[in-house]
Amino acid sequence: MKVVELASLCGFEVLCMPDGDRQVSGAYIGDLLSWVMGRARADSAWITIMSNVNVIAVASLADVACVILAEGVTLDDELIKTATAKGVNILKSELPAYETATELVGKV
Amino acid sequence: MSEPLVFHFDINGDDFSTAGQASVQIKNNLRQLGLSPEIIRRVSIAMYEGEINMVIHANGGTADVKVYEDCVEIILADNGPGIKDIDMAMKEGYSTASDSTRSLGFGAGMGLPNMKRYTDDMKIDSTVGVGTTVTMKINIA
Ligand SMILES: Nc1ncnc2c1ncn2[C@@H]1O[C@H](COP(=O)(O)OP(=O)(O)OP(=O)(O)O)[C@@H](O)[C@H]1O
Ligand SMILES: [Mg+2]
Numbered sequence: 356m357k358v359v360e361l362a363s364l365c366g367f368e369v370l371c372m373p374d375g376d377r378q379v380s381g382a383y384i385g386d387l388l389s390w391v392m393g394r395a396r397a398d399s400a401w402i403t404i405m406s407n408v409n410v411i412a413v414a415s416l417a418d419v420a421c422v423i424l425a426e427g428v429t430l431d432d433e434l435i436k437t438a439t440a441k442g443v444n445i446l447k448s449e450l451p452a453y454e455t456a457t458e459l460v461g462k463v
Numbered sequence: 464m465s466e467p468l469v470f471h472f473d474i475n476g477d478d479f480s481t482a483g484q485a486s487v488q489i490k491n492n493l494r495q496l497g498l499s500p501e502i503i504r505r506v507s508i509a510m511y512e513g514e515i516n517m518v519i520h521a522n523g524g525t526a527d528v529k530v531y532e533d534c535v536e537i538i539l540a541d542n543g544p545g546i547k548d549i550d551m552a553m554k555e556g557y558s559t560a561s562d563s564t565r566s567l568g569f570g571a572g573m574g575l576p577n578m579k580r581y582t583d584d585m586k587i588d589s590t591v592g593v594g595t596t597v598t599m600k601i602n603i604a
């Protein structure tokens with residue numbers, strides 16, 4: 356499924372979506388960046404509560420399809436600009452990480 | 464063999480917000496060179512982990528990336544404190560990162576293991592009080 360479809364089906368807010376047509380496959384939940392780089396697969400959705408600039412770099416380098424910020428965590432406008440420039444899709448969920456992940460079941 | 468393409472970066476040691484820029488630049492360069500997404504991902508992650516290590520543990524350093532016909536070589540050199548026990552540092556979970564570094568999401572002790580996992584060859588030369596040089600190779604052919 357495309358990131359743009361996932362966002363609307365799950366009711367996630369779109370913080371930025373420079374590459375909405377990107378296909379999502381699988382998901383990974385984690386906040387420690389080296390774990391994410393070691394374990395998250397390319398093209399997956401990455402669910403996290405971290406929201407600093409390093410998240411954008413990791414999402415880009417690890418080549419995930421999108422970041423989903425859980426627990427209502429949000430990003431500064433400045434960081435949203437950075438993510439947009441780097442082609443990183445960022446969605447936002449009001450739910451905790453587990454409930455956010457259950458929304459993805461059967462879709463990615 | 465023809466001359467490699469060489470990219471050089473100075474890695475600033477006191478700025479977290481710009482840490483990773485060299486890796487992002489390399490990712491773009493390799494994309495333009497037409498390397499596969501899988502290779503680009505491995506190079507990007509290995510280099511980013513090394514770049515971050517130089518920023519958080521060694522106050523910065525230099526990164527040189529050489530693109531040969533059959534491999535990409537990444538050389539990260541710093542004049543930081545050095546690594547006393549390399550076998551220990553290579554263990555998953557070992558970290559000397561400070562609390563403030565951990566609060567940014569680093570310090571899982573997974574960086575060096577990731578660098579090893581994503582590369583075909585990795586060598587660490589380190590002298591306490593002098594610095595550390597990490598050399599990594601990723602085969603592309
Ligand atoms: N360039 C370096 N100079 C000095 N010490 C280093 C360097 N790179 C790594 N180390 C030491 O090796 C340890 C393990 O490094 P590693 O990258 O595996 O984990 P980390 O950086 O602590 O956490 P993570 O990479 O998961 O965010 C570090 O905590 C640090 O003590
Ligand atoms: Mg590290």
